Amino acid sequence: MTHRHIVGALNHALHTAMDEDDSIVVLGEDVGVDGGVFRVTNNLLEEHGEDRVVDTPLAEAGIIGTSIGMAINDMKPIPEIQFSGFTYQAFHQFKQHMSRFRQRSNGDINLPMVVRTPYAGGIEALEHHSESPESFFLHMQGLKVVVPSNPYNAKGLLNASIADPDPVVFLEPKSIYRSFKDDIPDEPYEVSLGEARTVQEGTDFTLITYGAMTKLAEDTADDIADKGYNAAIIDLQTLRPLDRETVLDSVSKTGRALVLHEAPANCGFGAELSSQIHENNILDLAAPVKRVAAPNIPYPQFAIEDYHLPGKDRLLNGVDELMQF
Numbered sequence: 001m002t003h004r005h006i007v008g009a010l011n012h013a014l015h016t017a018m019d020e021d022d023s024i025v026v027l028g029e030d031v032g033v034d035g036g037v038f039r040v041t042n043n044l045l046e047e048h049g050e051d052r053v054v055d056t057p058l059a060e061a062g063i064i065g066t067s068i069g070m071a072i073n074d075m076k077p078i079p080e081i082q083f084s085g086f087t088y089q090a091f092h093q094f095k096q097h098m099s100r101f102r103q104r105s106n107g108d109i110n111l112p113m114v115v116r117t118p119y120a121g122g123i124e125a126l127e128h129h130s131e132s133p134e135s136f137f138l139h140m141q142g143l144k145v146v147v148p149s150n151p152y153n154a155k156g157l158l159n160a161s162i163a164d165p166d167p168v169v170f171l172e173p174k175s176i177y178r179s180f181k182d183d184i185p186d187e188p189y190e191v192s193l194g195e196a197r198t199v200q201e202g203t204d205f206t207l208i209t210y211g212a213m214t215k216l217a218e219d220t221a222d223d224i225a226d227k228g229y230n231a232a233i234i235d236l237q238t239l240r241p242l243d244r245e246t247v248l249d250s251v252s253k254t255g256r257a258l259v260l261h262e263a264p265a266n267c268g269f270g271a272e273l274s275s276q277i278h279e280n281n282i283l284d285l286a287a288p289v290k291r292v293a294a295p296n297i298p299y300p301q302f303a304i305e306d307y308h309l310p311g312k313d314r315l316l317n318g319v320d321e322l323m324q325f
Helices: 006-020 044-048 060-072 084-098 134-138 151-163 212-226 244-254 269-284 302-308 312-323
Strands: 002-004 024-028 053-055 076-080 114-119 144-146 168-173 182-184 197-200 205-209 231-235 238-240 257-264 290-294
Touching: 002 006, 006 024, 006 044, 006 151, 006 168, 024 060, 044 053, 060 076, 060 084, 084 114, 084 134, 114 151, 134 144, 134 238, 134 269, 144 151, 151 168, 151 182, 197 212, 205 212, 205 244, 205 312, 212 231, 212 257, 212 312, 231 244, 244 269, 257 269, 257 312, 269 290, 290 312
Parallel strands: 024 053, 024 076, 076 114, 114 168, 144 168, 205 231, 205 257, 257 290
Antiparallel strands: 002 182, 144 238, 197 231
């Protein structure tokens, strides 16, 4: 066991995977000499060489397009897009090619590739560096979408994504990259895609979240309890495949649901979760599903970022509104 933060856990997973599988190639802007903008790929170049750790031009469409070609030809590329707000420059590669190759080839061609990207806000970065674009990828049928929330599941989910035969978008919540550490196994392990994590059981309502908002939910759990409410907390871990069973079973027991995410509420993943809960659990619900999310505006300049992102106060207010029914 080693005490690691998320950056260290991801870095260790990459080192170990590359040691075990010569077909893995890491590529992206500054992933080699600089070890990545957040140092997730630190020392990969020194250990695995420039043929397997490739500093690319600043060309997101080229990075993803090249990776698709590599995956077609029996390699396992792990491209990094330096910030998730720059994935938009490669959307045609994601949508028109990466998400469709299994269908396009009648199942003959898989794309075993993992697109890693630092994701969401919370570090006072400039615009385009704090985006939460998960809903775009979730609307590209054929992609798996993974969002870790702690060092343990970061390493396990990345290992499972690398082993998966289909393309995975791996969104790394950068606000918690180095904010806390956990003891995690040194040996390789996987956290299964499509299985949510029950952070705690509860009886009064189910709080459903993912990524950095999981840490917010955990940090607010005592405040929720002080209000007299017993919350079940679910960390989705993967948004597709979605562990519907865990979510719906919990809501059927508690009778109330609150969805927490930092993307804007309008057409965010919370809207899909709310719809699925209402469609499947309507007779169990004592109140409409509550969403706590960012406002429906472009991501603001960093000086007012704290007003934009959900925090303890907004979460507690959302709990109060949910429980008033």
